[in-house]
Amino acid sequence: MTIRQGRADTDVCAVFGMEIKMKSQVKDMTQGNPTGLLLSFMLPLVVGNIFQQFYNMVDSMIVGKYVGSDALAAVGATGSLNFLIFSLGGGMANGVGVIISQYFGAGKENDVRKAIGNAVYIMAVCSLLMGGLGFFLARPILAFLNTPENILDTSAMYMKIMCAGVFAVVLYNCVAAILRAVGDSKTPLYFLIVSSLLNIALDILFVRVFKMGVAGAGIATIIAQFLSGVGSLCFALITNPYFKLKKANMEPDWKIIAQSVRIGCPLAFQSSLIAVSCVVLQSVVNTFGSVVVAAFTATSRIEQLVQQPYNSLGMAMSTYAGQNIGAGKVDRVRKGFYRACMLMLGFSLLMIPVMQFGGNAIMRLFVNETEVIELGTYALKITSWFYIFLGSIYVCRGLLNGAGDAAFSFINGIMEMVGRICFAKPLTMIPAIGVWGVWYATGLTWALVGSVSVFRYLQGKWCRRMIQ
Helix, strand or coil, X not given: CECHHHHCCCEEEEECCEEEEECCCCCECCCCCHHHHHHHHHHHHXXXXXXXXXXXXXXHHHHHHHXXXXXXXXXXXXXXXXXXXXXXXXXXXXXXXXXXXXXXXXXXXXXXXXXXXXXXXXXXXXXXXXXXXXXXXXXXXXXXXXXXXXXXXXXXXXXXHXXXXXXXXXXXXXXXHHHHHCCCCHHHHHHHHHHHHHHHHHHHHHHHHCCCHHHHHHHHHHHHHHHHHHHHHHHHHHHCXXXXXXXXXXXXXXHHHHHHHHHHHHHHHHHHHXXXXXXXXXXXXXXXXXXXXXXXXXXXXXXXXXXXXXXXXXXXXXXXXXXXXXXXXHHHHHHHHHHHHHHHHHHHHHHHHHHHHHHHHHHCCCCCCHHHHHHHHHHHHHHHCXXXXXXXXXXXXXXXXXXXXXXXXXXXXXXXXXXHHHHHHHHXXXXXXXXXXXXXXXXXXXXXXXXXXXXXXXXXXXXHCCCC
16 A cells, blocks of 8 residues: 555644644555555544444434434434535535545646635535525425424424534535545544544533533534534644645636536535435425334434445545546556445445344334334334445445546436435335335335446446546
């Protein structure tokens, strides 16, 4: 495994009066064993993402246990909409990351710095646009989506809090995407762990001690995200050589902005369409009442945790593909893809029996109500059979996004939207399926999108997507 610039020069800085030597984790993925590179890159991401999902689970446990299942349902009813609000910033951040990874692979270090400098303008616009729209339209949209009346006001309040703090989420995501693009998956991990632990502590303080309910959970999340974003940015400015920007690097470069938008918009659109499809699915869930909403919220939290190794592998594949496409090493990208598929398959085969036989115990961590536990236990059995398709989505998406295949981003989003919209309502209307159609729709959507993603990879159009 080769570290660009021999791990970069060691910086010595004064922090609280102490001199601390820090090493940049910049990593060149165009050389070395693909399996080792992917594993070493993804493992910090897995740990970080699991910590984040662990926070989400604990957040749900705290809200569900100390406020009640209606409060848990209120938070869950906003999940898809919050994802939609954050998707534009996340997509644009990933677009910047793709540009930077290809510049890095091609050895264009000045362009890497310019892209980092120009990311500031892109992220600021995204935060203002999406945060403002979400804040002012929260209640009307939730009402339109058939959110149960008994949780509507609480859901709207929670969503407004999250939208008011959207800049905090976008800041962390942008810094993390840039660091991953140059091979540093460890720095985001450190601050994500701190953020998650802080979040849990603030949740307990605001929800259990101060009795602030759902509002306390939202405020705790925003405070922790903001500190994580600022902390990771400051650390990168001190330790990462590519963040040592000059005034010229901060001047608007319309070529780089245009490239970032060209790649980022389809990625944001992809995330937005996925979010819209989740919103549609949530609206179907809402028609069954707060008990089903609570079960759906709990199973969604569990599946988000299961998805983290897939997600981390996809992120690793994106950086790996971006750097090697930039270096013109297409055969090396193919080799890495097959190694990633083997890793994905192994994890999938491990998790299926866990959900088939351990779902009841897992559900009991979230709620006390027997009806909610029974619904969630059977739901996990349904969706776990589709995990291999889910893993295929992440591996293919990582490679194709890293290669800058903007057309695939559009196709991927369309397929997810079509799947959830076309499967959810019709399946729940079949008497023999009923409410279980919600979870069958999720699994069948994974199967559809996973198949399309593999087909897109096999077409080979991604080979010609190098940023000029």
